[in-house]
Amino acid sequence: xxxxxxxxxxxxxxxxxxxxxxxxxxxxxxxxxxxxxxxxxxxxxxxxxxxxxxxxxxxxxxxxxxxxxxxxxxxxxxxxxxxxxxxxxxxxxxxxxxxxxxxxxxxxxxxxxxxxxxxxxxxxxxxxxxxxxxxxxxxxxxxxxxxxxxxxxxxxxxxxxxxxxxxxxxxxxxxxxxxxxxxxxxxxxxxxxx
Numbered sequence: 684x685x686x687x688x689x690x691x692x693x694x695x696x697x698x699x700x701x702x703x704x705x706x707x708x709x710x711x712x713x714x715x716x717x718x719x720x721x722x723x724x725x726x727x728x729x730x731x732x733x734x735x736x737x738x739x740x741x742x743x744x745x746x747x748x749x750x751x752x753x754x755x756x757x758x759x760x761x762x763x764x765x766x767x768x769x770x771x772x773x774x775x776x777x778x779x780x781x782x783x784x785x786x787x788x789x790x791x792x793x794x795x796x797x798x799x800x801x802x803x804x805x806x807x808x809x810x811x812x813x814x815x816x817x818x819x820x821x822x823x824x825x826x827x828x829x830x831x832x833x834x835x836x837x838x839x840x841x842x843x844x845x846x847x848x849x850x851x852x853x854x855x856x857x858x859x860x861x862x863x864x865x866x867x868x869x870x871x872x873x874x875x876x877x
Contacts, residue, residue, distance in 0.1 A: 754853055755782060762833050762875060764855050766864060770846030774864035777839055778875050779830035783851070786824035790815050834870040841867070 713721075755761060765777040777783075795812035798805065814820050826844040831837070843849045855872045866872075 761853065763830070764852045764872070765828075765830075765841075766850045766852070766856075766861055767841065767843065767867065768848045768850070774861055775867040776861070776864045776872070777830065777841065777866075777868045778833040778855075778870040778872060779839060779868075780833045780836075781831060783828040783830040783841075783849075786820070786827045786829075789820075832868050832870050834874045837869050839868045 760780050763779045763782050765779060765783055767775050767777075769775075791812060791814070793811060794809045796807050797810055799808040799810075801808075811819055827840065827842045828849075829838065829840040832839050841849070855876075
């Protein structure tokens with residue numbers, strides 16, 4: 684019985700070794716993509732070891748972001764004053780209820796995960812999703828803004844770029860460059876002053 688057990692164990696070991704050698708032969712060569720990935724990760728690990736990221740005890744960026752949150756996210760209907768300077772240096776303005784919004788902003792994530800036929804393999808792809816209006820938009824309209832007029836509630840749209848700049852404030856400014864600014868929409872600063 685003991686001999687039989689030893690033979691079975693020896694045979695099992697030889698078969699396991701043979702299967703292991705067969706599994707390791709031929710097709711397991713690293714691909715160029717995997718070699719590049721290994722090199723990139725190895726390089727990154729070396730750089731992190733030599734130059735670790737510093738940490739701080741204070742973030743001016745977070746403080747400013749919190750200031751933005753406190754300014755715009757705590758009072759529904761807060762007015763914004765948008766001054767636009769044209770190429771000639773002249774100013775006009777809009778008084779809007781809330782912030783102006785660019786066409787690049789969406790209420791939904793711009794990408795969605797979908798199942799796709801990838802030839803030999805099926806898999807998931809991240810693709811552009813439809814906007815709330817049922818269309819697909821690119822990020823090419825980021826210089827166009829829209830908002831709600833503060834007094835009339837009218838839809839207001841404007842573009843910046845091509846020698847036009849805009850300046851956004853949460854209160855009207857009494858600066859010399861703005862003294863001759865003309866209203867570009869229905870609301871005037873005098874209409875909303877309390």
